[in-house]
Amino acid sequence: MRIAYHLVTTDERIGTTLARAIDEALSNTALCQVCFSLTEVEVCQICSHPGRDRRVVCVVEKPADVIAIERSGGFGGVYHVLHGLWSPLKGMGFEKTKMAELFRRIPGAEVSGMGFPRVEELVLATGTTVEGDATALYIAHSVKEENVAITRIAQGLPKGGELEYADEVTLSHAISGRRTLR
Amino acid sequence: MRIAYHLVTTDERIGTTLARAIDEALSNTALCQVCFSLTEVEVCQICSHPGRDRRVVCVVEKPADVIAIERSGGFGGVYHVLHGLWSPLKGMGFEKTKMAELFRRIPGAEVSGMGFPRVEELVLATGTTVEGDATALYIAHSVKEENVAITRIAQGLPKGGELEYADEVTLSHAISGRRTLR
Numbered sequence: 125m126r127i128a129y130h131l132v133t134t135d136e137r138i139g140t141t142l143a144r145a146i147d148e149a150l151s152n153t154a155l156c157q158v159c160f161s162l163t164e165v166e167v168c169q170i171c172s173h174p175g176r177d178r179r180v181v182c183v184v185e186k187p188a189d190v191i192a193i194e195r196s197g198g199f200g201g202v203y204h205v206l207h208g209l210w211s212p213l214k215g216m217g218f219e220k221t222k223m224a225e226l227f228r229r230i231p232g233a234e235v236s237g238m239g240f241p242r243v244e245e246l247v248l249a250t251g252t253t254v255e256g257d258a259t260a261l262y263i264a265h266s267v268k269e270e271n272v273a274i275t276r277i278a279q280g281l282p283k284g285g286e287l288e289y290a291d292e293v294t295l296s297h298a299i300s301g302r303r304t305l306r
Numbered sequence: 307m308r309i310a311y312h313l314v315t316t317d318e319r320i321g322t323t324l325a326r327a328i329d330e331a332l333s334n335t336a337l338c339q340v341c342f343s344l345t346e347v348e349v350c351q352i353c354s355h356p357g358r359d360r361r362v363v364c365v366v367e368k369p370a371d372v373i374a375i376e377r378s379g380g381f382g383g384v385y386h387v388l389h390g391l392w393s394p395l396k397g398m399g400f401e402k403t404k405m406a407e408l409f410r411r412i413p414g415a416e417v418s419g420m421g422f423p424r425v426e427e428l429v430l431a432t433g434t435t436v437e438g439d440a441t442a443l444y445i446a447h448s449v450k451e452e453n454v455a456i457t458r459i460a461q462g463l464p465k466g467g468e469l470e471y472a473d474e475v476t477l478s479h480a481i482s483g484r485r486t487l488r
Contacts, residue, residue, distance in 0.1 A: 196474040249469060249480075251467055260487075274487040275486050278460050278485060280479075281462075284433075284434060299375065299381050303483060305430070
């Protein structure tokens with residue numbers, strides 16, 4: 125409401141510019157042919173980047189997750205965006221997601237003249253919610269015949285976490301997943 | 307304020323009972339001679355429990371952390387409560403903590419007729435705050451001459467966590483600490 129009032133009561137050009145920007149965003153962005161993240165070209169900047177390790181594929185739920193992981197700077201591979209998680213309670217199966225496309229990526233392919241090698245590791249980076257865990261387990265189960273390593277992002281205490289206020293499941297993961305310092 | 311009004315306006319016995327309970331708690335609880343957690347006896351129930359693995363010692367900041375980890379049910383060893391973390395900004399060194407007592411525990415000892423074997427693993431379970439991390443690093447550095455494994459609780463996404471809302475450090479830990487599912 126405040127934005128709407130602001131747009132119609134101030135300089136008209138602001139509204140026109142915003143309308144055009146939304147219009148352009150809608151007509152120019154599409155899904156990457158390889159990872160299904162948002163892009164303005166056929167194959168997104170991450171997939172086509174020569175420095176990224178295309179043998180390691182990080183599986184996430186939505187494009188915003190790609191941006192979050194990229195911001196963390198902790199990942200040098202490529203992505204696969206599912207556009208949904210398994211959620212039987214919401215009647216959400218895998219039909220509307222890019223799950224089949226994930227399995228088709230594993231043997232490797234050539235897209236737009238770019239070579240994508242056989243996938244050697246799937247990093248399952250769906251959220252640690254019930255749906256995220258279920259989807260990760262489904263993928264791990266589905267590709268068990270394939271020669272591909274399956275890893276799951278670490279669960280534990282978030283940065284700045286105090287043990288006293290952590291929930292039991294998180295603490296249990298933090299203890300069982302402890303890492304060797306030396 | 308509300309509690310105070312309640313105590314003086316209702317049944318007098320409630321206040322008397324509470325006063326006595328606080329008094330008893332103060333005079334009956336002491337620190338365990340082995341792990342420095344709260345106890346009503348010389349050696350606490352966890353340290354004296356025959357089913358706990360006394361070779362694995364989980365190092366925490368305060369007694370409440372012991373209760374939190376016990377509630378999670380994910381740990382079968384024993385504890386060491388530091389009663390403080392390294393915090394130079396607050397003028398807090400290790401003098402007032404039970405750090406020296408931790409190092410003295412490593413070779414093993416006999417306390418109150420109970421045998422405590424040589425410590426084989428220190429699980430550093432201080433919080434993932436700056437002070438918690440600094441204290442963990444200090445311990446890891448201090449015992450590097452000793453033949454003891456040093457592990458740190460896992461950092462990553464808490465239970466129910468969505469990638470989109472996780473901070474960068476947490477996400478970076480979640481990716482770098484990913485675990486093999488198979």
